[in-house]
Amino acid sequence: MIAYPAMLDVPRELVRYVGRLLYDERCRRRTPKGSRRLTCFHQALFALAWFRTKPNIRLHGIAFGLSQATAYRYLHEAINVLANQAPDLHNALDRAVRDSVSHLVLDGKIFDTDRCRLKTTSVKGQTIDAWYSGKTSDFGGNIQALCEPDGFPIWTSEVEPGGVVDIEAARRHVLPAVYPYTKAMPVLADPGYQGAGHGVHVPFKQPADGNVLSVGNRTHNALQRALRSLGERGFALLTERWTALQHTTLSPSRLGDLVRAALVLVHFEYRRIS
Known part of the structure; x- marks a missing residue:
């Protein structure tokens, strides 16, 4: 084997931050001093x-x-x-209200994963792969996110199998908590959230009978789309910076934690936390 030097383009402050979290966790577990192969700092460096x-x-x-088993264990700890x-x-949501955010953008993304054998029954009564998404024609997990008007992500959900559509995932994880806030802070969403309810603004659907939308409705759609499109930045900040999210070989059930971990890293680098 040949060793070679490499550089990691993350600030040292971020490594120290993750190292402090790992140190606190070791203290909570009462891990004996000197019993670990890596220090907290180097475990943080390994994970980042x-x-x-x-x-x-x-x-x-x-x-x-590290052995392969220890490498996985250290990674999951981080x-x-x-x-x-x-x-x-x-x-x-409370912080968004305190910061006088004008509106939020709700969006969902299918995060690519390896194939998972878990089965489910479709609405047609057929046995299908639960983690297969017709939206992407691939296997993945559905994650919902709320973003500020400029697209900065403030929250991400637990994972749902890729076969769960956005509106269903939102009803399970987002909408019940969001409704009380929508009077002061409406939520914009794409056509996949039709029927989301009061305070969640989606585009008007094109008529199925061959008619066209009125000028007012087309204008509403154009304005809503212009504001909502900035929300695409939220997932881009997560996946382009932390490329492990682009395809995961970990258990798909861990995707929710993985995306939330990346969210914390983004918040630290943008000085939302310290």
């Missing part, structure tokens, strides 16, 4: 390098002197401590 570049976990572990720092939905 994986989030940033998603190297092969076995080879990445070897670079840090994901857990980061995900635990993510704001819950009510806290995120």
Whole structure:
């Protein structure tokens, strides 16, 4: 084997922040001093390098002197401590109100995963792959997110199998908590959220009988689309910076924690937390 130097383009302050979280977790578990292969700082460095570049976990572990099993364990520990720092939905909404946010953007994304054998029954009574998404024609997990008007993500949901459509995922994880806030802070969403309810603004549907929308409705759609499109930035901030989210080989059930961990990293780099 040939060793070579590499650079990780994350600030040292971020490594220290994750290291402090890991240190607190070791103290909570009463981990004996000197019993770990890596210090908290180097475990944080190991995890951030994986989030940033998603190297092969076995080879990445070897670079840090870890077995494959230990590498996975250290990675999951880092994901857990980061995900635990993510704001819950009510806290995120309360902060948005305090910051006088004019509106929020609700969006969903299918995060690419390896194939999962879990089956479910479709609305037609057929047995199908639960994690297969017709939206992307691939396997993945559905994550919902709320973003500020400029597209900055403030909250992400638990994962649902890719076969669950956006409106159903939103009803399970977002809408019940959002409704009380929509009078002062309306929510914009794409056509996939038709029927979301009061305070959630979606485009008018094109008539199915061959007619066309009125000028007023077309203008509403254009304005709504212009404002809503900025919400696309939210998932881009997560997946382009932390490329491990672009395709995960971890258990799909971990996607919710993985995305929340990346959300905390984004919030730290944008000085939303310290």
